[in-house]
């Protein structure tokens with residue numbers, strides 16, 4: 001965005017390092033990657049350039065929840081990320097530990113103090129310290145300071161922010177063992193190949209050369225009752241069960257020991273063997289995250305088909321770290337307490353590369369715009385999964401690491417991967433992250449879809465013209481004239497199927513022939529969801545009205561006697577920015593929302609558009 005940025009990192013060689021699974025995307029996470037790409041972020045490009053297996057998940061379900069996932073060559077991914085950082089004008093990498101922050105009421109927001117004694121005056125600061133703040137690594141009874149295996153923790157910053165009034169908490173996450181590929185008996189395992197026709201994440205990827213790297217398979221195996229017995233033998237030395245780890249971990253991504261305790265009736269759990277890269281000898285054992293003692297992990301692995309002789313290169317471990325509960329942030333990810341300071345990524349209580357990247361992008365955009373005195377940039381829940389993610393984070397405090405799911409988006413039929421650019425590219429152009437050509441390209445695609453759909457909506461066919469053809473497709477005949485759009489919505493017909501109708505009006509035939517295949521495919525999905533979108537628009541308009549009503553940050557909730565006690569306490573703590581945000585908070589009832597609305601109207605505040 002044209003700003004001068006110092007990227008301070010303890011270890012520049014670790015830029016782009018994948019702490020955990022060598023994969024990008026997945027259910028709902030794939031949507032985030034498409035949205036990041038649509039706005040002009042680079043995660044999709046990096047994934048496309050370094051993916052060794054691409055799959056579109058949830059294909060058996062509706063297109064709204066189709067999610068892209070790729071297995072990444074983790075070494076190539078980090079290299080590609082580091083190259084990109086090195087080539088970016090205005091971006092200076094500073095190799096140092098940041099240990100303190102001193103706020104400054106003047107133009108710069110404060111000074112960041114580095115361990116070597118240097119001080120950096122910053123006009124805006126984005127803190128994205130991941131799992132490193134006071135990080136402790138656990139394997140069995142052994143615990144040692146660390147942010148990630150082989151990397152030291154970051155100390156000082158948490159205390160500095162606590163001193164300045166920011167609340168901190170503690171979370172944990174874990175990672176499974178890495179196995180030596182040559183020691184695995186793949187013949188015993190089920191193979192899981194990628195898609196025959198892989199699809200890229202990024203609009204910038206040249207499809208004629210995609211995929212760039214050789215594609216490989218993953219493999220599947222299962223734990224069994226003997227594995228579980230072996231693991232249970234180590235439970236009395238598990239830092240999770242002995243109370244050494246107090247911090248909550250991600251419920252949706254439990255360790256293998258957690259799974260055994262939580263699902264005692266299950267006699268087996270599925271495990272995926274995922275290669276870490278084309279030239280890497282490491283296999284990531286997805287589903288076997290563990291912080292049990294190394295010898296317990298070893299003994300249990302020997303009971304699993306295909307892994308009887310498996311050599312463990314690195315044992316699973318858990319990491320406990322400080323985070324800053326995100327209710328302390330605005331929807332721009334700026335701290336409410338310390339203006340000019342933004343927080344993004346794992347440090348906000350999330351888990352996952354994609355969640356971190358989405359927040360980094362939004363925090364970065366807002367920091368840059370604030371420096372230039374420009375209006376903030378917020379995405380609504382009806383605009384993007386990024387909007388859902390950030391709104392959930394700042395509005396609904398969670399006590400465990402947060403990850404995105406499609407079920408969290410109330411407008412998920414609108415927030416699809418296929419329309420990410422049509423939803424968001426104009427914002428990317430406005431932010432200066434995409435060039436105008438891209439904006440025009442996306443606008444042209446939208447126009448082509450709208451033209452086609454409106455032609456289908458306004459062209460009717462009679463039973464005489466369509467019935468013999470419909471009969472040949474095995475679908476019911478028309479009783480009266482219907483629009484082509486209604487016909488095309490029939491699963492047996494479909495948009496492309498219309499082309500095979502003899503009596504299709506010439507104008508429509510021509511229109512379809514001149515519309516690119518990708519646009520036709522996008523049009524078919526829009527057509528499918530059109531009715532829903534129309535029905536939803538009233539609810540979305542209502543939500544936007546609430547979102548447009550801003551609540552002054554200094555509101556004295558104590559003086560609003562008509563609020564319930566619970567709402568008053570929660571509103572005072574979270575200080576929502578808009579009435580929409582207040583309405584989504586747990587403990588704030590519709591009656592409380594009405595009280596706030598009447599009060600806001602009484603103050604004569606005209607609704608102000610957030611975006």
Ligand SMILES: Cc1cc2nc3c(=O)[nH]c(=O)nc-3n(C[C@H](O)[C@H](O)[C@H](O)COP(=O)(O)OP(=O)(O)OC[C@H]3O[C@@H](n4cnc5c(N)ncnc54)[C@H](O)[C@@H]3O)c2cc1C
Nearest residue numbers: 009010019020097098129130131132154174345346352356
């Ligand atoms: C053991 C482990 C297991 C994980 N398991 C999963 C999982 O199963 N599923 C999942 O989705 N995600 C998992 N993750 C999380 C995933 O790695 C993170 O969500 C993601 O990497 C977070 O990105 P980030 O940019 O917030 O921070 P990170 O990727 O952690 O990067 C933080 C960077 O900041 C630097 N840094 C921190 N503090 C300072 C300082 N004071 N001074 C200078 N530099 C500093 C660090 O050196 C590091 O380079 C796991 C992470 C770990 C470590």
